[in-house]
Amino acid sequence: MPRQLEVIGGAERVSAEFIEHQKKLLELMKDLQIREVTMARETIKSLGKNYLDEATRVTGNRSGRGSASITLKNQVIVAEAMLSLKLLGLEQIDAALDAVLNGKYGDCRKCDIPVEEARLKAQPTALCHVKCESDC
Numbered sequence: 001m002p003r004q005l006e007v008i009g010g011a012e013r014v015s016a017e018f019i020e021h022q023k024k025l026l027e028l029m030k031d032l033q034i035r036e037v038t039m040a041r042e043t044i045k046s047l048g049k050n051y052l053d054e055a056t057r058v059t060g061n062r063s064g065r066g067s068a069s070i071t072l073k074n075q076v077i078v079a080e081a082m083l084s085l086k087l088l089g090l091e092q093i094d095a096a097l098d099a100v101l102n103g104k105y106g107d108c109r110k111c112d113i114p115v116e117e118a119r120l121k122a123q124p125t126a127l128c129h130v131k132c133e134s135d136c
């Protein structure tokens with residue numbers, strides 16, 4: 001069958017070498033993401049301490065949290081949102097690594113047709129085609 005026709009209806013399956021490369025990449029991404037989660041947690045802890053210190057300074061007691069600055073409150077909100085994103089990223093990396101271990105990496109989780117290598121290169125955690133992503 002001409003190569004052109006094989007590609008119609010879905011990409012070719014990615015090679016074992018490519019999957020091994022992606023696995024190493026995902027493991028590196030996981031290490032980095034774990035470090036970022038730890039840093040985000042430390043930031044929240046430190047902001048929380050500053051928040052209590054500021055409240056204590058303003059009111060003279062630690063129950064005056066409502067008096068701490070809006071800026072500091074917003075920093076805590078942003079830091080918590082960043083932590084949520086990093087935890088979500090970690091879940092996506094773990095899901096992709098699970099797919100590698102189960103021999104499913106590169107096959108769309110929704111339609112089972114191989115995902116394009118270019119997409120997996122651009123987004124190593126992709127488990128579905130772009131068109132299948134909404135209910136992947």
Ligand SMILES: [Zn+2]
Pocket residue numbers: 108109110111112113128129131132
């Ligand atoms: Zn699909």
